[in-house]
Amino acid sequence: MKNKRLSKDDWIAAGFHALIDHGPAALKAEALARTLDTTKGSFYWHFKDVPAFHTHMLTHWEQQALNGLVAEIETKDTAVATLQRFVQSSKGNTNSAAVRAWARTDTSVAKAVAHIDKARLKYLTTLLKRCGVGNPDLACALYAAMVGIETLPDNDETLGKNALTSLVDLILALR
Amino acid sequence: MKNKRLSKDDWIAAGFHALIDHGPAALKAEALARTLDTTKGSFYWHFKDVPAFHTHMLTHWEQQALNGLVAEIETKDTAVATLQRFVQSSKGNTNSAAVRAWARTDTSVAKAVAHIDKARLKYLTTLLKRCGVGNPDLACALYAAMVGIETLPDNDETLGKNALTSLVDLILALR
DNA sequence: CAAATGCCCTACGCCTGCGTAGGGTCACGG
DNA sequence: CCGTGACCCTACGCAGGCGTAGGGCATTTG
Numbered sequence: 001m002k003n004k005r006l007s008k009d010d011w012i013a014a015g016f017h018a019l020i021d022h023g024p025a026a027l028k029a030e031a032l033a034r035t036l037d038t039t040k041g042s043f044y045w046h047f048k049d050v051p052a053f054h055t056h057m058l059t060h061w062e063q064q065a066l067n068g069l070v071a072e073i074e075t076k077d078t079a080v081a082t083l084q085r086f087v088q089s090s091k092g093n094t095n096s097a098a099v100r101a102w103a104r105t106d107t108s109v110a111k112a113v114a115h116i117d118k119a120r121l122k123y124l125t126t127l128l129k130r131c132g133v134g135n136p137d138l139a140c141a142l143y144a145a146m147v148g149i150e151t152l153p154d155n156d157e158t159l160g161k162n163a164l165t166s167l168v169d170l171i172l173a174l175r
Numbered sequence: 176m177k178n179k180r181l182s183k184d185d186w187i188a189a190g191f192h193a194l195i196d197h198g199p200a201a202l203k204a205e206a207l208a209r210t211l212d213t214t215k216g217s218f219y220w221h222f223k224d225v226p227a228f229h230t231h232m233l234t235h236w237e238q239q240a241l242n243g244l245v246a247e248i249e250t251k252d253t254a255v256a257t258l259q260r261f262v263q264s265s266k267g268n269t270n271s272a273a274v275r276a277w278a279r280t281d282t283s284v285a286k287a288v289a290h291i292d293k294a295r296l297k298y299l300t301t302l303l304k305r306c307g308v309g310n311p312d313l314a315c316a317l318y319a320a321m322v323g324i325e326t327l328p329d330n331d332e333t334l335g336k337n338a339l340t341s342l343v344d345l346i347l348a349l350r
Numbered sequence: 351c352a353a354a355t356g357c358c359c360t361a362c363g364c365c366t367g368c369g370t371a372g373g374g375t376c377a378c379g380g
Numbered sequence: 381c382c383g384t385g386a387c388c389c390t391a392c393g394c395a396g397g398c399g400t401a402g403g404g405c406a407t408t409t410g
Contacts, residue, residue: 152292
């Protein structure tokens with residue numbers, strides 16, 4: 001881990017590790033430097049200051065989320081199968097909950113989260129409509145369930161997974 | 176606001192205000208003292224140290240949540256009406272999302288949240304069963320939706336409300 | 351009224367984090 | 381082989397939070 005030159009992205013990755021493991025309060029230059037076996041001299045070489053680092057992390061996350069959505073949209077599959085996969089896709093997002101918690105203390109983070117929430121909800125709404133479910137409130141409820149599953153502590157990962165599939169089945173049953 | 180003697184509960188209330196408005200990082204003795212127009216001398220009179228203050232806040236919150244649940248259980252009403260009310264009851268809980276975010280940085284908070292989540296989910300499961308819905312995964316999904324609604328930024332409060340009622344209607348429609 | 355107790359203020363030493371200044375080291379191209 | 385630029389280290393001053401010592405005011409109690 002030591003005696004290696006670092007890049008911006010190394011710091012950003014370390015930032016997300018710290019955010020996930022210890023919350024937004026761990027996004028400090030000196031603390032991150034310790035985990036990277038270096039000093040904050042490196043940090044202040046790559047980033048102007050701590051807020052600049054934060055915005056770099058944020059745009060990185062937002063970009064990644066949007067890319068995922070675009071890749072999702074461009075799948076040529078049946079609408080129902082796409083829906084199933086999209087609903088399950090939130091399981092891997094261990095950072096999504098961390099970013100959401102971060103959003104409570106930083107306005108620009110909150111704005112970014114609201115932005116991609118809006119996009120994902122819109123996509124889910126049209127996806128459901130394509131499955132024959134026209135009620136947008138149901139899309140909202142399903143999206144809320146996805147968010148809830150990922151913010152809930154891990155009370156059995158399988159339970160949450162079954163919960164979402166059961167919910168999708170229920171929604172698709174009444175058409 | 177000034178020249179008034181403070182109690183433990185005044186500090187705890189200020190703590191929750193700070194937690195909701197600025198996140199867990201705002202739970203500091205000196206910062207809270209400023210908002211209460213006093214000094215940290217008062218804080219260290221009422222509490223041994225900052226962690227002790229945190230546990231006081233936590234037990235206060237846990238107690239309140241459990242009391243709410245007990246009051247909920249003891250209502251003599253039809254099962255369906257009780258379900259409707261219970262599902263809507265999460266709207267007023269503006270602190271619930273803040274505590275959930277706090278739980279990500281403090282293990283004991285996480286344990287407390289997991290505890291009351293388990294209790295509420297169990298209650299919701301039996302409530303649904305009493306309404307004729309036996310699938311526990313649906314209870315889990317509905318609870319996740321409640322949690323998701325309160326952690327989502329306020330993209331129209333009415334939208335979220337309609338989402339949950341629509342979801343409950345859907346669940347009750349298929350029996 | 352006097353004394354004791356509850357509650358708060360001030361001032362201090364310590365630690366941690368911020369951002370900067372200035373210098374060091376290593377990898378290159380010439 | 382030398383310089384140049386990218387990258388990192390060290391040391392500093394500043395700010396803010398922690399917890400404590402010791403004293404001050406006010407309210408209750410005898």
